[in-house]
Amino acid sequence: xxxNSELYAGLYTQAEPQRGEWKPRRSRKKNKVSGSGSSxxxxxxxxxxxxxxMLLEQSFGFEHKLASERKDRLAMELGLxxxxxxxxxxxxxxxxxxxxxxxxxxxxxxxHDSAVLEKCRLEAEVSKMKDQLNDAQKEIQRLSxxxxxxxxxxxxxxxxxxxxxxxLLGEFAPENFESLFYTMDNSYISSIESTNIYNLE
DNA sequence: GTCTGAACTTGTTTACATCA
DNA sequence: TTGATGTAAACAAGTTCAGA
Numbered sequence: 072x073x074x075n076s077e078l079y080a081g082l083y084t085q086a087e088p089q090r091g092e093w094k095p096r097r098s099r100k101k102n103k104v105s106g107s108g109s110s111x112x113x114x115x116x117x118x119x120x121x122x123x124x125m126l127l128e129q130s131f132g133f134e135h136k137l138a139s140e141r142k143d144r145l146a147m148e149l150g151l152x153x154x155x156x157x158x159x160x161x162x163x164x165x166x167x168x169x170x171x172x173x174x175x176x177x178x179x180x181x182x183h184d185s186a187v188l189e190k191c192r193l194e195a196e197v198s199k200m201k202d203q204l205n206d207a208q209k210e211i212q213r214l215s216x217x218x219x220x221x222x223x224x225x226x227x228x229x230x231x232x233x234x235x236x237x238x239l240l241g242e243f244a245p246e247n248f249e250s251l252f253y254t255m256d257n258s259y260i261s262s263i264e265s266t267n268i269y270n271l272e
Numbered sequence: 273g274t275c276t277g278a279a280c281t282t283g284t285t286t287a288c289a290t291c292a
Numbered sequence: 293t294t295g296a297t298g299t300a301a302a303c304a305a306g307t308t309c310a311g312a
Contacts (some may be wrong), residue, residue, distance in 0.1 A: 118277075118311070139301090158279060161303075165276085168304090 119159070123149045127156070131163050 120125070130137075130145055137145075137160040236269040 137302095154279080157302085159277095162277065162279085164303090165305075 119151075123151065125161070127159055131160065131167075133169065135160075135164055 126149060127145070130141070134141075137157060141157050142153050142160075145151075146156045149156070
């Protein structure tokens with residue numbers, strides 16, 4: 072296959088090449104240029120001079136895409152082949168994209184790390200709350216059993232609820248103890264929770 | 273030996289020219 | 293006039309390789 076540099080040599084026109092955004096392209100040339108001669112052959116790879124690279128960078132900073140006119144003008148200003156300018160822009164776009172991807176990766180990595188930390192924190196919190204719930208349930212169970220024992224042993228007793236109140240619960244007796252027992256028939260747990268007897272903290 | 277970057281290769285897309 | 297086909301130019305992605 073003929074080298075593209077040979078094919079392209081001398082074929083650059085005033086067209087506006089842009090992919091993605093539409094712009095009118097070159098008008099087709101009738102005559103092919105076989106210019107496989109000196110100009111197309113870059114031959115040895117050589118590093119661009121500092122001022123050439125600087126101007127190319129400036130141009131790239133202005134616009135990443137390279138319209139044909141600009142390419143020709145740049146090539147003329149820099150004393151390079153238009154093909155070299157085009158190649159430089161292609162490579163520069165590739166480097167730019169690569170660095171952009173690197174930045175994007177770093178950002179996502181940081182977000183991921185902080186999300187993992189937050190997940191750990193939340194899991195620890197859930198675990199702690201489960202423990203507290205467990206303790207609360209045990210305490211409820213304990214009190215329930217004590218109450219059952221007491222009520223069965225003193226079923227015929229003449230003790231009043233008030234007497235039982237202070238005897239059984241001591242300092243933990245809630246102020247509305249009677250109403251608590253009344254609601255316990257319907258919903259023991261929820262009434263306890265709603266009267267906030269047990270501080271889970 | 274490694275890295276960087278210029279140049280190249282391959283495949284795809286798009287605009288245009290030509291012809292039936 | 294229109295649809296099919298060919299061609300050139302441009303691009304992205306990947307590769308090669310000279311020079312630092």
